[in-house]
Amino acid sequence: MIEKAKNIIQNYNGKPLRIMEVCGTHTHEIFRLGIRSLLPRQVDLISGPGCPVCVTPVNYIDKAIYLAQKGCCICTFGDLVRVPGSESSLAQARAQGGDIKTVYSPEDAMLYATQHPEKKVVFLAVGFETTVPAVCIAVDSAKKNGIDNFSVLTAHKTMPAAYEALKGSADVFIYPGHVNAITGNAVCKELTKQGVSGVVAGFTAEELLMAFAVILTLYEKDTPFFKNCYTSVVKDEGNIAAQKLINKIMTPCDSTWRGLGVIKGSGLMLKSEYSNYDAMIKYDVPDIKGSPNPACKCADILMGKCKPPQCPLFGKVCTPLKPVGACMVSGEGACSAYYQYGENL
Amino acid sequence: MCVGLSAKVVDIKEDTAIIDADGVKKEINAALIDELEVGDYIMVHAGTAIAKIGSDINVLDEIL
Incomplete structure (x- = not known):
């Protein structure tokens, strides 16, 4: 299969096309595996907002820094720690005495709260549909067990509304495999009816080569298409138990995306019966506006409007050691991938 | 958004499972996976199993 896929990719002689890998993990794996070097010139890869x-x-x-300054213990995935806020980062807040802990999972944060009843533990709940079930498990468990010193600061995002905003940014989308493992494929199939083509892909070399070969084969037929190229993990119906849990605990809300602005109904927040676990309410966090560095092009990069090397800060004042924008910090960020693997690949 | 860990299930206790990922053993939450058995492979994200790993369909052969 690998040789067959490679031949299709390297011998593609059709019309030019722009492929957006929505997911940041795809961006990194495509770079890391050297797949970019196999693609013909008329195939342009665009990194999407899936980080x-x-x-x-x-x-x-x-807001997280505000909570730390108010004496909360902030539990977070590691890659948020160095992301610059308006004036500071969580790393700087920690250096100034803030209680900032890196955890592997929301459940670990909840367990930490159980072991430290004297602390006000706040988990930073960012992430897409992939991460939401883990947060829901922690909140559900905290409520069942009466763990009142645990709460979450939610900034969850969901993909369906974002796909609407991204229409026209690319000719074909590579949909995020593990989001679809939760949500299923219905949204992607619906997009096909609206003329949007895409495939769900896995993350190994074999899975990605198959996805590209399928895209290039079907794109030449000039009919919108959807194919699930990650059948080992993604089922059409998704993970029903996870969907039920999310619906029990979370409710849709408008959400602000860096680069895309406010997208109606593209976020998830805790339902009112779980408000005791919502850090915004529990600790009366003010509506801080925030001001990003105006020279940083992260917003345009996330929309596929420009590539990392086109940012005047890239590789100069913005590096993984001293990042200016979030895309340079995260292990899934496009700037980080371009910096790590080279923009000319 | 899709950082995942594929691992083998080596033990199950109620809603938790012990996984073996390249020799590293870890306890994870497996409440969202139906009919999980020791020996199954699962995809884990943020300490929670999100899917059972099954067999692949060769989509490329299907469309050619």
Whole structure:
């Protein structure tokens, strides 16, 4: 299969096309595996907004820092720690005495709260449909067990509304495999009826080569298409138990995406019966506006309007060691991928 | 958005499972996976199993 896929990709002689890999993990794996070097010149790869840290707005970091300064213990995935807020980062807040802990999972944060009843533990709940079930499990468990010193600061995002906003940014989308593992494929199939083509792809070399070969084969037929190229993990109906849990605990809300602005109904927040676990309400967090660095092009990069090397800060004042924008910090960010693997690949 | 860990299930206790990922053992939440058995492979994200890993369909052969 690999040789067959490779031949299709390298011998593609059709019309030019723009493929957006929505997911940041795809961006990194495509670079890391050297797949870019196999693609013919008329195939342009665009990195999309599927990096949770990258699309989280600056004012979210400001709110987390506010909570740390008010004496809360902030539990977070590691890649949020160095993301710059308006004036500071969680790393700087920690250096100034803030209680900032890196955890592997929301459940670990909840368990930490159980072991430290004297602390006000706040988990930074960012991420897409992939991460939401883990947060729901932690909140549900905290409520069942009466763990009142645990709460979450939510900035969850969901993909369906974002796809609407991204229409026209690319000719074909590579949909995020593990989001679809939760949500299923119905939204992607619906997009096909609206003329939007795409495939769900996995993350190994074999899975990605098959996805590209399928795209290039079907694109030449000039009919909108959808194919699930990650059948080992993604079922058409998704993970029903996870969907039920999300619907029990979360409700849709408008959400601000770095680069895309406010997208109606593209976020998830806790339902009112779980408000005791909502850090915004519990600790009366003010509506901090936030001000991103105006020279940073993260917003345009997330929309596929420009590539990282076109940002005047890229590789100069903005590097993984001293990042200016979120896309350079995150292990899933496009700037980080271009910096790590080279923009000319 | 899709950082995942594929791992083998080596033990199950109620809603939790012990996984073996390249020799590293870890306890994870498996409440969202139906009919999980020891020996199954699962995809884990943020400490929670999100899918059972099954067999692949060769989509390329299907469309050619």
